[in-house]
Amino acid sequence: MAILELLKADHAKVKSLLEETLGTEDATQRSQLIKQIKTDLTAHSHAEEKVLYRRMEKSEEGKDEALEGDVEHELVLLLCDQLARSRSKGSDPWTARCSVLKELIEHHVEEEEGEFFKTARRLFDRPTLQRMGNEFIKEKSRLGVAPAAEAAE
Ligand SMILES: [Fe+2]
Numbered sequence: 001m002a003i004l005e006l007l008k009a010d011h012a013k014v015k016s017l018l019e020e021t022l023g024t025e026d027a028t029q030r031s032q033l034i035k036q037i038k039t040d041l042t043a044h045s046h047a048e049e050k051v052l053y054r055r056m057e058k059s060e061e062g063k064d065e066a067l068e069g070d071v072e073h074e075l076v077l078l079l080c081d082q083l084a085r086s087r088s089k090g091s092d093p094w095t096a097r098c099s100v101l102k103e104l105i106e107h108h109v110e111e112e113e114g115e116f117f118k119t120a121r122r123l124f125d126r127p128t129l130q131r132m133g134n135e136f137i138k139e140k141s142r143l144g145v146a147p148a149a150e151a152a153e
């Protein structure tokens with residue numbers, strides 16, 4: 001599977017996990033869900049940076065997008081870490097922080113699937129995107145997480 005489809009499937013999965021998290025006030029359930037989100041996001045961001053961003057960065061066209069993407073990943077992972085460490089997962093401040101995480105991710109994904117993907121399709125041909133897909137799967141698996149599209153098969 002080509003990398004862009006793999007990324008899209010991961011994005012859809014994390015969005016639905018976040019909705020599930022915000023849909024419950026049960027601290028134990030939230031705790032399990034945020035832990036899963038954190039593991040998924042850490043592996044996804046790392047593999048995405050390594051396989052896609054570092055390649056985009058090499059061209060004038062993709063450089064700024066890749067660098068901005070790095071910063072957004074940092075912020076997303078920071079919020080996620082704070083949420084996972086918090087001892088009051090059933091509280092209103094926790095809900096507020098989780099809502100901001102969801103908004104940030106939605107913004108990031110919208111940019112990624114819009115502008116980034118357009119740039120990537122211009123920079124890389126189909127066989128290259130396919131190869132990058134294999135690399136993405138390998139990289140994520142190395143971190144112990146199966147891509148959402150693979151797990152669904
Ligand atoms: Fe992504």
Ligand SMILES: [Fe+2]
Nearest residue numbers: 045048069112
């Ligand atoms: Fe990303």
